Amino acid sequence: MLRPGRSSLFFRGWLAAAVGVLVLRPTNGRGVPGSRPNILLLMADDLGIGDIGCYGNDTIRTPNIDRLAEGGVLLTQHIAAASLCTPSRAAFLTGRYPLRSGLSFHESNGWGSAAGNAQTYQFFAGQILxxxxxxxxxxxxxxYFTSDNGGFLEAQVGNHQYGGWNGLYKGGKGMGGWEGGIRVPGIVRWPRVLPAGQVIHEPTSLMDVFPTVVQLGGGKVPEDRVVDGRDLLPLLLGTARHSDHEFLMHYCEKFLHAVRWHQRDRGTVWKVHYLTPVFQPDAARACYERGICPCAGHAVTHHDPPLLFDLSSDPSEAHALTPDTEPSFYQLVATVAQAVEDHRRTLGPVPLQLDARSNVWRPWLQPCCGPFPLCWCSREGEGQ
Incomplete structure (x- = not known):
């Protein structure tokens, strides 16, 4: 372990939080040509989808990430299960909404060490390739390359934005339902198996990675718990036309802010918002005065009837539909409400894993390189 410093702390944070590697023994895959692959999972921190060239950015150069997309499959509706780091990563690792694991909590407004730095990510998402x-x-x-949530809009000094850009999508990190906080990059490359340059517009989720990796590894998804993710492989291979996700829930802490419905017979993706954060100042598109948007209380607006958007034609969520502009308004809202009720029947009480009592430093659980409590070393490998 390196002695803490600005560059080493950043690099260690990048490796620990953004990169996971799983190597599987090569044997025959289930319906997949060739052997089981090695699997490399890359997750950036607070990287806005608008910061990447292959997702439309024309001012920041991300050639290595773009090269990954050119040789693989690009997902345009890849959705995080939460708009914050820890709950999103928990869902990524378990294939379950973070609420099911007791990991739905709101973080402080501290900035990540590399928030929104697309060029830094593509330098490393390059060395690895x-x-x-x-x-x-x-x-x-x-x-596989993704981000844990959207760009952190409140990470701003003067007129300079340090927390990433979410492109045409409204909102950002910490906002439970707005697209800017939950729509993230999703790129999957497996040469000679997945079609190069394919673009998929179906709704997919970070939670899908868990069952996909399990299936590729010849394992079995646990049956003693609800797993919300779906195997991505049929969609990636082109053997399935549609995502298995009909509804996706968008939480902020334990509060359901919005729901996405993929109405397959119409080819439309609807979004219903029950709660939205109150932006500050009034004309802003983020909670600059608070540092990050709250999930509940007086700082959110309750919508009754809920806000309704057609994401297929209005991905920036600029024009809320009304009963006058959408004849099926009440029917659509009722369908989503029934899906919410069905979803809530699958939830059970789970103790919060990261409350004030649980989220304290436990030195006896910390890996120690040097003599305790001096758990750092001047050079990698020293004292181990």
């Missing part, structure tokens, strides 16, 4: 090439592992490796 070059290593795969050099080791002859590219064709036998599935690479």
């Amino acid at each position: 070059e290593t795969l090439d050099a080791e002859g592992l590219t064709n036998s490796t599935l690479v």
Whole structure:
């Protein structure tokens, strides 16, 4: 472990929070040509979808991330299960809404060490890809790239934005329902298996990665709990036309802020908002005066009837529909309300894992490189 410093802390944070690697023994896959792949999972922190070239950015150069998309599949409606780091990552690792694991909580407004730094991510999302090439592992490796949530709009000094950009999508990190906080990059590359350059507009979720990896590894998704993610492989291979997700719930802490409904027979994706944060100042599109938007209380607006958007034609959620502009308004809202009721029947009481009492430093659980409590070393490997 390196001695803490600005560069080493950033690099360690990037490796610990943004990169996961799983190598599987090569055997015959289930209906997939060739052997099971090596699997490389890359997750950036607070990277706005609008910061990446292959998602439309024309001012920031992200050639390595773009190269990944050119050789793989790009998901345009890839959705985080939460608009904050820890609950989103918990859902990513378990395939379950964070509420089910007791990991739905609101973070402080501290800035991430590399929030929104697309160029830094693509420099590293580049070194990793070059290593795969050099080791002859590219064709036998599935690479997945994403972000845990949208860009942190409140990370701003003066007129300079440091927390990433979410493109045309409204809102950002910490906002439970707005697209800017939950629509994230989703790129999957597996040469000679997945079609290169394919773009998929179906709703998918970070929760889908867990069952997909389990299936590719020859394992079995647990049956003793509800798993909300779905195997992505049929969609990626082109053997399925539609995502298995009909409804996706968008939570902020334990509060359901919005719901997405993919109405397949019409090819339309609807979004219903029950709660939205009150932006500050009034004309802003974020909670600049608070540092991050709250999930409940007087700082959110309760909508009755709820706000309704057609994401298929209005992805920036600029024009809320009304009974006058959408003849099916009440029917659509009622359908989503029934889906919410069905979803809530699957929830059970779970103790909060990161409340004030649980989220305290436990030094006896900390990996220690040097003699306790001096758990750092001047050089990697020293004292181990």
